[in-house]
Amino acid sequence: MEEKLDLLKIREQISSLDNQLLGLAAKRRELTMNVAKSKAHIIRPVRDQQREQELLVKLIQQGKALGLDAHYVTRLFQLIIEDSVLNQQAFLQELKNPNTKTPTVSVAFLGDKGSYSYLASYRYFSRRAEEIIEYGCASFNDILNQVESGNVDYGMLPIENTSSGSINEVYDLLQHTNLSIVGELSQPIEHCLLSAGNTSLDAIDTIYAHAQPVQQCSNFLNKQSDIRIEYCESSADAMQMVEKLTQPNVAVIGSEEGGQLYGLQALQKGIANQEENHSRFILVARKPVDVAEQIPAKTTLILATGQAPGALVDCLVVLKQYDINMTKLESRPIQGRPWEEMFYIDLEANLKSIAMQECLTKLTELTRFIKVLGCYPSEQVNPTSVPFAALHNE
Numbered sequence: 308m309e310e311k312l313d314l315l316k317i318r319e320q321i322s323s324l325d326n327q328l329l330g331l332a333a334k335r336r337e338l339t340m341n342v343a344k345s346k347a348h349i350i351r352p353v354r355d356q357q358r359e360q361e362l363l364v365k366l367i368q369q370g371k372a373l374g375l376d377a378h379y380v381t382r383l384f385q386l387i388i389e390d391s392v393l394n395q396q397a398f399l400q401e402l403k404n405p406n407t408k409t410p411t412v413s414v415a416f417l418g419d420k421g422s423y424s425y426l427a428s429y430r431y432f433s434r435r436a437e438e439i440i441e442y443g444c445a446s447f448n449d450i451l452n453q454v455e456s457g458n459v460d461y462g463m464l465p466i467e468n469t470s471s472g473s474i475n476e477v478y479d480l481l482q483h484t485n486l487s488i489v490g491e492l493s494q495p496i497e498h499c500l501l502s503a504g505n506t507s508l509d510a511i512d513t514i515y516a517h518a519q520p521v522q523q524c525s526n527f528l529n530k531q532s533d534i535r536i537e538y539c540e541s542s543a544d545a546m547q548m549v550e551k552l553t554q555p556n557v558a559v560i561g562s563e564e565g566g567q568l569y570g571l572q573a574l575q576k577g578i579a580n581q582e583e584n585h586s587r588f589i590l591v592a593r594k595p596v597d598v599a600e601q602i603p604a605k606t607t608l609i610l611a612t613g614q615a616p617g618a619l620v621d622c623l624v625v626l627k628q629y630d631i632n633m634t635k636l637e638s639r640p641i642q643g644r645p646w647e648e649m650f651y652i653d654l655e656a657n658l659k660s661i662a663m664q665e666c667l668t669k670l671t672e673l674t675r676f677i678k679v680l681g682c683y684p685s686e687q688v689n690p691t692s693v694p695f696a697a698l699h700n701e
């Protein structure tokens with residue numbers, strides 16, 4: 308009895324400390340927003356990795372004196388700094404594009420509540436809007452139509468995945484749209500096998516899933532004998548189906564978070580081929596945005612070269628001349644022109660920079676067709692590493 312009382316008391320103390328930690332995290336966030344306001348005036352980059360490293364090294368030393376290990380302190384503060392960077396970026400971006408600031412946004416995404424695109428939409432706008440009007444769509448084409456017609460403000464589209472690669476259908480649709488890419492988001496995708504009610508893996512003979520998760524979980528699925536895959540338009544459709552059937556022999560591939568919306572439980576977690584499974588999403592809108600100078604920007608282009616030997620190489624040499632880094636190069640066939648390719652290129656550059664403008668002029672001379680799909684803030688916050696000596700007591 309005494310032990311139980313003790314446990315309750317200790318837990319109360321822990322909860323009270325956790326609450327204080329949250330209060331401090333909120334105060335820190337407020338201070339970093341003041342930093343962002345100051346950087347808006349003096350036009351300094353949001354990221355200062357030297358300051359981050361000094362901060363981490365000092366915190367590791369202070370943590371050691373308190374009995375906290377270096378890796379724990381590093382991970383904790385890398386996460387806090389990532390939040391700080393992303394919030395500062397969102398703030399500066401709103402300042403640069405005041406017309407885009409609205410408390411309510413309408414977003415079209417693939418599938419219904421609980422789909423990966425639904426979760427990505429909520430995550431992206433958690434820093435940017437107070438309310439989301441959801442618009443679940445049956446296809447990628449429908450998402451673009453909803454934005455193009457003015458029915459919704461934004462469309463969220465998956466573009467690539469670390470295990471299954473590029474999503475070709477989305478690339479092909481981007482060739483023909485007038486919409487602009489205004490944002491990106493990298494979202495961890497944690498596939499689970501979910502079921503309605505109590506059952507076991509052995510009892511499952513039918514799995515409902517979207518084609519992408521099936522591809523990304525092929526190793527797990529190949530190991531299951533006598534399993535039938537029922538393909539669905541989206542992961543949300545698949546989850547709805549399994550919720551409706553409520554049978555012990557059916558399961559669905561989806562996220563645990565999404566499954567909770569349908570009362571589904573995880574039979575097995577982490578079933579993707581690659582442990583680190585991430586999808587990159589792009590956000591499209593009718594009007595392009597400008598990216599604040601303090602933020603790392605990406606510009607996405609599509610271009611078609613002539614059939615001359617080395618035509619693509621000539622374009623890449625121009626990027627090298629202007630010291631512009633390319634983070635992705637994808638090629639897709641051009642409809643009606645057999646064996647000709649359209650190239651999609653992601654560049655680490657702000658469209659409004661002099662280098663990018665001059666580079667575009669040169670690329671235009673070298674290509675048959677060129678179009679800027681958008682310039683948007685890069686959401687990739689690579690954690691600052693700490694020197695080996697700081698981590699290892701030296």
Ligand SMILES: O=C(O)C(=O)C[C@]1(C(=O)O)C=C[C@@H](O)C=C1
Pocket residue numbers: 339342353354355356358359362387388391392395
């Ligand atoms: O000190 C700054 O300049 C900040 O922007 C704050 C902060 C932090 O959260 O500590 C965030 C980003 C920078 O890379 C460095 C530090």
